[in-house]
Amino acid sequence: MSLLPRPVRTLWRRLTSMRTALVLLFLLALASVPGSLLPQRPLNPTKVDSYLATHGSWGRLLDRIGAFDVFGSIWFSAVYLLLFASLIGCLIPRISVYARALRNKPIKAPRHLDRLAENGELTSELPASEVAARVTRTLRPRWRTIARTEDSGAIAVSAEKGYSREAGNLIFHVSLLVALVLIAGGKLLSYQGSIVTTEGTGFCNRPLSYDAFHSGRWVSPGAIAPLCIDNLNSFTATYRADGSPAEFKADVTYSEGLDGAPRHDVITVNHPLRREGARVYLINHGFSPTVTVTRPGRAPITDTEAFLPADTFYTSEGAFKFAGKDVTANNDIGLSAIFAPTPLISKGVVTSIAPTVSKPVLAVLAYQGLLNPEGAPQSVYTLDPTQIATGELKRVAAKNLSMGQSMALPDGTVVKFTGYKEWATLQVSHDPTQTALLVAAILMVTGLLGSLTVRRRRVWVRITEQPGARTLVSVGGLARNDSGNFPAEFETIVASVQSSLHPGAQPPVASTAEKIGAGRN
Amino acid sequence: MAIDSGLASFSETLWTAATGTYLLAVVGYTGEYAFGKTGRIADTSPAVVREPAMAGVSSGGSVAGHGSTGYGSTSTGSPYGAGRVQRGSDASRRWGVAAVAFTILGALFHLASVAIRGIAVDRVPWGNMYEFTLVVALVATLAWLGTLVKMPQLRYLGLFVMMPVLLLMFLAGTFYTKASKLVPALQSYWLAIHVSSIATAEGILLTSAAITAMYLVRSRFERRSAAGITTGRFAGVGSRLPASASLDKAAYRTVAFAFPIYTAGVIFGAIWAEAAWGRYWGWDPKETWAFVAWVVYAMYLHARATAGWKGNRAAFINLFGFAAMTFNFFVVNIVISGLHSYAGLN
Numbered sequence: 001m002s003l004l005p006r007p008v009r010t011l012w013r014r015l016t017s018m019r020t021a022l023v024l025l026f027l028l029a030l031a032s033v034p035g036s037l038l039p040q041r042p043l044n045p046t047k048v049d050s051y052l053a054t055h056g057s058w059g060r061l062l063d064r065i066g067a068f069d070v071f072g073s074i075w076f077s078a079v080y081l082l083l084f085a086s087l088i089g090c091l092i093p094r095i096s097v098y099a100r101a102l103r104n105k106p107i108k109a110p111r112h113l114d115r116l117a118e119n120g121e122l123t124s125e126l127p128a129s130e131v132a133a134r135v136t137r138t139l140r141p142r143w144r145t146i147a148r149t150e151d152s153g154a155i156a157v158s159a160e161k162g163y164s165r166e167a168g169n170l171i172f173h174v175s176l177l178v179a180l181v182l183i184a185g186g187k188l189l190s191y192q193g194s195i196v197t198t199e200g201t202g203f204c205n206r207p208l209s210y211d212a213f214h215s216g217r218w219v220s221p222g223a224i225a226p227l228c229i230d231n232l233n234s235f236t237a238t239y240r241a242d243g244s245p246a247e248f249k250a251d252v253t254y255s256e257g258l259d260g261a262p263r264h265d266v267i268t269v270n271h272p273l274r275r276e277g278a279r280v281y282l283i284n285h286g287f288s289p290t291v292t293v294t295r296p297g298r299a300p301i302t303d304t305e306a307f308l309p310a311d312t313f314y315t316s317e318g319a320f321k322f323a324g325k326d327v328t329a330n331n332d333i334g335l336s337a338i339f340a341p342t343p344l345i346s347k348g349v350v351t352s353i354a355p356t357v358s359k360p361v362l363a364v365l366a367y368q369g370l371l372n373p374e375g376a377p378q379s380v381y382t383l384d385p386t387q388i389a390t391g392e393l394k395r396v397a398a399k400n401l402s403m404g405q406s407m408a409l410p411d412g413t414v415v416k417f418t419g420y421k422e423w424a425t426l427q428v429s430h431d432p433t434q435t436a437l438l439v440a441a442i443l444m445v446t447g448l449l450g451s452l453t454v455r456r457r458r459v460w461v462r463i464t465e466q467p468g469a470r471t472l473v474s475v476g477g478l479a480r481n482d483s484g485n486f487p488a489e490f491e492t493i494v495a496s497v498q499s500s501l502h503p504g505a506q507p508p509v510a511s512t513a514e515k516i517g518a519g520r521n
Numbered sequence: 522m523a524i525d526s527g528l529a530s531f532s533e534t535l536w537t538a539a540t541g542t543y544l545l546a547v548v549g550y551t552g553e554y555a556f557g558k559t560g561r562i563a564d565t566s567p568a569v570v571r572e573p574a575m576a577g578v579s580s581g582g583s584v585a586g587h588g589s590t591g592y593g594s595t596s597t598g599s600p601y602g603a604g605r606v607q608r609g610s611d612a613s614r615r616w617g618v619a620a621v622a623f624t625i626l627g628a629l630f631h632l633a634s635v636a637i638r639g640i641a642v643d644r645v646p647w648g649n650m651y652e653f654t655l656v657v658a659l660v661a662t663l664a665w666l667g668t669l670v671k672m673p674q675l676r677y678l679g680l681f682v683m684m685p686v687l688l689l690m691f692l693a694g695t696f697y698t699k700a701s702k703l704v705p706a707l708q709s710y711w712l713a714i715h716v717s718s719i720a721t722a723e724g725i726l727l728t729s730a731a732i733t734a735m736y737l738v739r740s741r742f743e744r745r746s747a748a749g750i751t752t753g754r755f756a757g758v759g760s761r762l763p764a765s766a767s768l769d770k771a772a773y774r775t776v777a778f779a780f781p782i783y784t785a786g787v788i789f790g791a792i793w794a795e796a797a798w799g800r801y802w803g804w805d806p807k808e809t810w811a812f813v814a815w816v817v818y819a820m821y822l823h824a825r826a827t828a829g830w831k832g833n834r835a836a837f838i839n840l841f842g843f844a845a846m847t848f849n850f851f852v853v854n855i856v857i858s859g860l861h862s863y864a865g866l867n
C-alpha cells in the first residue's frame with residue numbers, strides 16, 4: 001500500500017471508507033428503481049417497443065442511457081463494481097486486524113474503572129493473588145482473560161467476550177463478496193432456452209432447437225448438456241369447480257447422451273425435471289387445433305399448430321399455412337383462426353368462457369393467394385398482414401367450425417376441424433454457479449446472525465491490597481456496539497465474582513466480602 | 522379436500538371481531554395517552570431518576586460515578602422508559618390496562634381467524650393479499666405484546682403501534698378474496714417458508730418504523746427543549762415519549778432482529794423462484810423492490826456505525842426502508858404487473 005503514490009492511496013482510502021460504502025449502497029438502491037418502473041427489455045421486449053412508440057424522443061433518450069435494461073446498463077455495473085472494490089478494500093485490513101486481535105491479549109485496564117458506564121466495588125479478606133485467581137476462574141469459561149500486575153502493585157484482570165460478532169460480520173461480508181462473484185459468473189456461464197412443444201412432439205437441447213435461446217458469453221457448446229425431450233406424451237390441466245386451475249402437468253419421455261435409454265418423468269409447475277447439467281421447466285401451456293385440408297383431386301393434408309392464448313380462458317389465436325404447388329400457381333391456402341375451448345358465440349364473434357374444453361369451436365378466416373413470395377421468415381402464429389393488405393392474399397371464406405365440421409372454399413377445397421392437442425412451453429436452464437451461491441447465501445445469513453446478535457463487551461477487575469484494611473476489588477464494564485442488556489449482565493458478573501470470593505454457603509452480611517454498593521442480593 | 526365455506530365464513534366473523542376489539546384497544550390507548558399528563562415537567566429537565574428494576578448495581582446504594590457516563594443525551598439510565606418518570610393518574614392506568622386486555626382479546630380472535638382460514642382452505646393461510654395482510658398485522662400485534670412483556674413501561678405508546686395495525690385490518694378488508702385453493706404456481710412448501718419469514722420480518726419492521734417515527738418527534742423535542750423552547754408542533758407528544766436514546770436503541774434492535782429474517786426470506790424466495798420459474802433472480806418488480814428495501818436496511822445498519830450518520834439520518838434511512846417495503850407490498854402488488862401476481866385482486 002505504502003508503495004503507491006499518495007493520491008492513489010488517498011483515493012483508495014476514500015473508496016473504502018464507511019461513508020463511501022453508504023453512498024454506494026444508496027446509489028445501488030436508487031439505480032434499481034427505474035428497473036421496476038420502466039418496462040425492461042430482458043423481461044418484456046414488446047412492452048419496451050410500445051413504450052418507445054408512445055413516448056417519442058423521451059423514450060429514445062431513455063433507451064440511449066440504458067433505462068430499458070437497467071440491470072445490464074453501464075452505470076448499474078459501475079455502482080456494482082465500485083461497491084465490490086470498496087468491499088474488498090474494507091475487508092482485507094479488517095480481516096488482518098481481526099486475526100491479530102484473536103492472538104492478542106485483552107487490553108489493559110483503564111486507570112479509572114469508576115468512570116466506566118458500569119462499575120461497582122467489593123471488598124474481600126482474601127489476599128490479592130487469591131482474589132485474582134478466583135476472579136479469573138469465575139470468568140474463564142466464557143471470557144478471554146489475562147491478569148497483569150500493575151506498577152502500583154495492584155493486580156488487574158482484563159476480560160473480553162463477543163469476538164464472534166466481528167467474525168460474523170466478516171463472514172457475512174466475505175460471503176456477500178463471493179455471492180457477487182458467483183452471480184456475475186452465473187450471468188456469463190448460464191443459458192436458457194424455451195420452446196413451445198405440442199403433445200406428440202419433442203426437441204433436443206441445442207441452441208438452434210429453441211424458439212428463444214439466451215446464453216452467457218462464456219457458454220461453450222460443450223457445456224450444453226446432451227439432453228433430449230423425446231416426446232411430450234401429454235399435457236394435462238385440471239381445474240376446480242370454480243374455474244381456478246388446480247394442476248398443470250407435462251408427462252415427458254426424455255433421454256440423455258447420444259444413446260441414453262428413454263426415461264419417463266412428470267414435470268409440474270414447482271417440480272422441474274432436474275438432470276445433471278440441465279433443468280427442464282413447465283412454463284406455459286395452450287391449445288394446438290388440428291385441421292385437415294383436402295384440395296380437389298389431391299390427398300388430404302393434416303396439420304396441427306400451436307395457438308397463442310389471448311386471455312385467461314384460452315381464447316387462442318393462430319394460423320395454418322399450406323403452400324401451393326409452386327409460387328406461380330398463386331394457390332397457397334392460409335387459415336387465420338381463433339380457437340375457443342369452451343365457446344360463447346355472440347353476434348358471430350367467438351370467445352372462450354372457460355379454460356376447460358367443452359364443445360370447442362374453431363373460427364376460421366380462409367385466405368388464398370400468396371403466403372410468402374419472398375420466403376422471408378414469418379411469424380407462425382399469424383398470416384403476413386402485408387400480403388393481406390396488398391391483396392396478394394385474399395379472403396375467400398369464413399366460418400365457425402365445431403369439431404368434425406368442415407367448410408368449403410370457392411375452388412372446391414374442403415377445410416375440416418378434426419381435433420386438438422395441447423402444448424406446453426418447456427424451458428431448459430443451466431447455471432453452474434447455483435449450488436455454490438446457495439452455500440454463500442447460507443453463510444451470509446449465518447454471519448448476519450452472529451454479527452447482529454453477539455455484542456462485544458469488556459470487563460476489568462482491579463484488585464488492590466490495602467494495608468490494614470480489606471482487599472479492594474473494583475469492577476468496571478464496557479459494552480461496545482449496542483449494549484443490549486449489558487447493565488443486567490454486568491450485575492450478574494459482579495454477583496458471581498462476589499460469591500466466588502466466599503465459596504460455600506451464603507455468608508452473613510459483611511463477613512468475607514462486604515458489599516459496598518454492588519450487587520443487589 | 523374441498524373448501525369448507527362454513528369455516529371460512531366463521532374465520533371472517535372472527536376477523537370482524539378482531540378488528541372491532543382492536544378498535545376498542547385503540548380507544549383505550551388513546552384514553553391512557555390523553556389522561557397521562559404527568560411526566561412532562563420531569564422530562565423537560567435532564568435530571569432523570571433511574572428506574573429501580575433496571576438500575577443494576579447501583580441500586581444498593583451510593584456508588585460514585587455510576588451512570589455518569591451513560592448512553593447519551595438526556596437519558597443516563599435505563600435504556601427504556603427513562604423519559605417518563607412517573608406513571609400517569611389512576612384513570613390513565615385503568616384505560617391502559619383495558620387497552621392491553623382488548624389487545625390480547627383481539628389478538629386471540631385474530632390468531633383464530635388466521636388459523637381457521639387455514640383449516641377452511643386446507644393450506645397455509647397466506648396465499649393472497651387479504652390473508653397476507655392479516656398475517657403481517659398479527660405479527661405486529663404479537664411483536665407489540667412481546668415488547669410489553671419485556672418492557673411494560675412502554676404501554677402508553679400502544680396507540681402508535683395499534684393504530685397502524687388497525688389500519689392494516691381495514692385494508693385487509695378492501696383486499697378481501699374469498700376462500701379458495703391455491704393456483705399451481707403457489708402449490709409449494711416454499712409458500713409456507715418464504716411468505717411466513719417475510720411477513721414476520723415486515724411485522725417487526727413495522728414496529729421499528731413506528732418507534733423511529735417516535736424517535737424523530739422526541740429528538741426534535743429534546744433539541745428544542747435544550748434550546749429552551751417547550752412549545753410548538755409535537756411538543757406535547759414529544760414530552761411524553763421515552764428518551765430519544767432509548768427509542769433509537771429500540772429501533773436498532775428491532776431492525777437487527779428482523780434483518781436476518783428478511784434476508785433469509787428473500788433467499789427462500791430466490792430458492793422458490795429457481796424451482797418455479799427456472800431462475801433464482803430475474804429482476805421482476807417484486808424482486809427489485811425487495812432488493813431495494815434490503816439495501817436500504819443494510820444502509821441503516823451501516824449508518825448506525827458511521828460517524829455523522831447516527832441519529833436522525835439513520836432514522837430517516839429506517840423510514841425509507843419501510844417505505845420501500847410498503848411500496849413493494851401495496852403498489853407493486855396492485856399497480857405493477859409481474860410474475861408475483863398472487864394478490865388475487867384482479
Ligand code: HEM
Nearest residue numbers: 016017018021083086087090168169172448451819822826
Ligand atoms: C455490498 C455492499 C454491502 C452490504 C450489502 C453490506 C451490508 C451490511 C450489513 C447488513 C451489515 C450489518 C450486519 C453486520 O454487522 O454484519 C453491515 C455491517 C458493516 N459493514 Fe457492510 N455491507 C456492504 C459493504 C460494506 C463496505 C464496503 C464496508 C467498508 C467500508 C462495510 C463495512 C461494514 C462494517 C464496519 C459493519 C459493522 C457495523 C456495525 O458494527 O454495526 N460494509 N454491512
